[in-house]
Amino acid sequence: MLRPRLVPGVPGVPDPDKGRVVARAHTLKMAADRTAAIWRAAPVAVHFGDEHTPEPNGHGKARQLGCNYCGNCNFGCPQNAKNTVDLSYIAEAESYGAELRTLHQVTAIEPASRGGYRVHYKRFDLHGRLQLSGFLEADRVVLAAGTFGTTELLLKCRQQGRLPNLSPALGTRFSTNGNITGGLRHKGPEPVEYTFGPVIGGLIDYGNFVIEDLTAPSWLGDYVTSGTLRRVLLLLRTLAGGKPKEKKSDGVLVLGGIGSDSARGRLKLGRFNRLALEWPDGIHSEPVVAELHQKMRELSSVLGLKYMPNVLSLFNSPVTIHPLGGCPMADEAHAGVVDSFGRVYGYPGLYIADGSIVPTATGRNPTFTIAALCERIAEHMVQEAMSQG
Ligand SMILES: Cc1cc2nc3c(=O)[nH]c(=O)nc-3n(C[C@H](O)[C@H](O)[C@H](O)COP(=O)(O)OP(=O)(O)OC[C@H]3O[C@@H](n4cnc5c(N)ncnc54)[C@H](O)[C@@H]3O)c2cc1C
Numbered sequence: 357m358l359r360p361r362l363v364p365g366v367p368g369v370p371d372p373d374k375g376r377v378v379a380r381a382h383t384l385k386m387a388a389d390r391t392a393a394i395w396r397a398a399p400v401a402v403h404f405g406d407e408h409t410p411e412p413n414g415h416g417k418a419r420q421l422g423c424n425y426c427g428n429c430n431f432g433c434p435q436n437a438k439n440t441v442d443l444s445y446i447a448e449a450e451s452y453g454a455e456l457r458t459l460h461q462v463t464a465i466e467p468a469s470r471g472g473y474r475v476h477y478k479r480f481d482l483h484g485r486l487q488l489s490g491f492l493e494a495d496r497v498v499l500a501a502g503t504f505g506t507t508e509l510l511l512k513c514r515q516q517g518r519l520p521n522l523s524p525a526l527g528t529r530f531s532t533n534g535n536i537t538g539g540l541r542h543k544g545p546e547p548v549e550y551t552f553g554p555v556i557g558g559l560i561d562y563g564n565f566v567i568e569d570l571t572a573p574s575w576l577g578d579y580v581t582s583g584t585l586r587r588v589l590l591l592l593r594t595l596a597g598g599k600p601k602e603k604k605s606d607g608v609l610v611l612g613g614i615g616s617d618s619a620r621g622r623l624k625l626g627r628f629n630r631l632a633l634e635w636p637d638g639i640h641s642e643p644v645v646a647e648l649h650q651k652m653r654e655l656s657s658v659l660g661l662k663y664m665p666n667v668l669s670l671f672n673s674p675v676t677i678h679p680l681g682g683c684p685m686a687d688e689a690h691a692g693v694v695d696s697f698g699r700v701y702g703y704p705g706l707y708i709a710d711g712s713i714v715p716t717a718t719g720r721n722p723t724f725t726i727a728a729l730c731e732r733i734a735e736h737m738v739q740e741a742m743s744q745g
C-alpha cells in the first residue's frame with residue numbers, strides 16, 4: 357500500500373532522466389566508508405513520477421504528483437508525492453463507500469445503552485472555531501488517534517468513569533524510539549546544499565541503532581544554524597505570526613538517530629489535565645542516547661566537520677518524531693491495554709490500531725511496522741465479523 361522505493365540520486369541508485377544528486381546521502385556514505393561501517397539506501401514511501409501532471413495512484417480517486425526534491429517532507433508535502441494514509445488506505449476505503457468526516461475531534465467514548473459504543477465529538481471550521489458537538493453510536497469502534505491522541509483519550513475516559521475497566525497498563529511502555537538529532541556543520545566557506553531531496557536518503561546500520569540523513573527545509577536553515585537564544589527568539593517570532601527566513605541550511609547535514617530505548621516512559625494526565633510524560637532518571641539516562649551521540653561525533657570527526665548535538669531541539673534535549681506505546685499490546689490484561697489483534701481488554705468491540713499499541717522501541721522508522729499491525733487487525737476484524745454472521 358505504501359509503495360516504498362529507493363530515492364533516485366543517492367549512492368548506487370542512478371537518476372537517468374534528471375541526473376539529480378542527493379548530497380546528504382553521499383556525505384553520510386563517505387563517513388560510513390571512512391569508519392568501515394555499512395551504508396545502505398533507505399526505501400521511502402514517495403512517488404517519483406511526473407512532477408507536473410497528477411497521476412492516479414490506483415487507490416480510489418487519489419492522484420499524486422511526482423516528488424520535486426523540495427526537501428519539505430518533515431512538514432507536509434506540497435506535491436502530494438508522499439504515499440500518505442489519506443492517499444492510500446483512506447482513499448481505498450472511500451472507494452468502497454466509507455464516509456469521511458474531517459475536522460472532527462473525538463472527545464470521549466463510552467458504552468452505549470443499546471450495546472456498542474457512543475463516540476462524542478466536536479466539529480471545527482477551518483479556522484479552528486467550534487461549530488458543533490455531537491455523538492455517533494456503533495457496534496465496533498476503532499481508535500487510531502496515534503500514541504498521544506489515543507492514550508490521552510483513554511486516560512480521560514477512565515478518569516471520567518466512562519471506561520473504568522481499562523488495563524492498569526494504560527500509559528505505560530512509552531518509547532521515543534531512541535530518537536535524537538545531530539548536525540554536522542561544514543567549517544569551510546563553500547556552503548553545501550543539504551536541503552535537496554526527500555526525507556531520508558540512506559542509513560548506517562549499527563544493529564542496536566541506525567543513523568540516517570534527514571532533510572531540513574530551507575526555511576528551517578536559520579533555526580538549525582542558530583544558538584539557543586536566537587532559537588528562542590525565532591520561535592517567539594514564528595508564534596507571533598512572523599515568517600521564517602528562507603536559508604539553505606548552510607552546510608549543516610542533519611542526522612537522525614533511531615534506536616532501542618527501554619520504553620520505560622509513562623504517559624499520565626498531569627497539570628491542567630494535560631498529557632504528561634514520566635521517565636525514570638530522565639531520557640538522557642538511556643544508554644542508546646549516549647551511544648548515538650558518540651557515533652554521530654565520530655562521523656563528524658572523520659569528515660572534518662563540527663558536531664552539533666540535538667540540532668533541532670530548543671534546550672539540547674532529544675526530540676522524538678516516533679512516539680510509541682501508551683496502550684501496549686500484551687498477552688494479558690494486567691500487562692497490556694490490547695491483545696495482539698488490537699482488541700481492548702474488557703471492552704468487546706473496541707479496538708486500537710495505531711502506534712500506541714507498539715509495546716517497545718522498533719529501533720527503526722516505525723511506519724511500516726504500524727501499518728503491518730493495522731492490516732493484521734483489520735483482517736482479523738473482518739474474519740471475526742464474518743464468523744459472527
Ligand atoms: C516530522 C516527522 C517525520 C517522520 N518521518 C518518518 C519517516 O520517515 N518514516 C517513518 O517510518 N516514520 C516517520 N515518522 C513517524 C510516523 O509519522 C508515525 O510513527 C506514524 O504516523 C504514527 O502513526 P499513527 O497511526 O500511530 O498516528 P498518526 O499518524 O499520528 O495519526 C493519528 C491521527 O489521529 C488524529 N487525532 C488525534 N487525536 C484525535 C482525536 N481526539 N480525534 C480525532 N482525531 C484525532 C491526528 O490528527 C492524526 O491524524 C515521522 C513523524 C514525524 C512527526
Ligand code: SF4
Nearest residue numbers: 423424426427429433
Ligand atoms: S521532497 Fe518531500 S515534500 Fe518535497 S515533493 Fe518530495 S516527498 Fe514531497
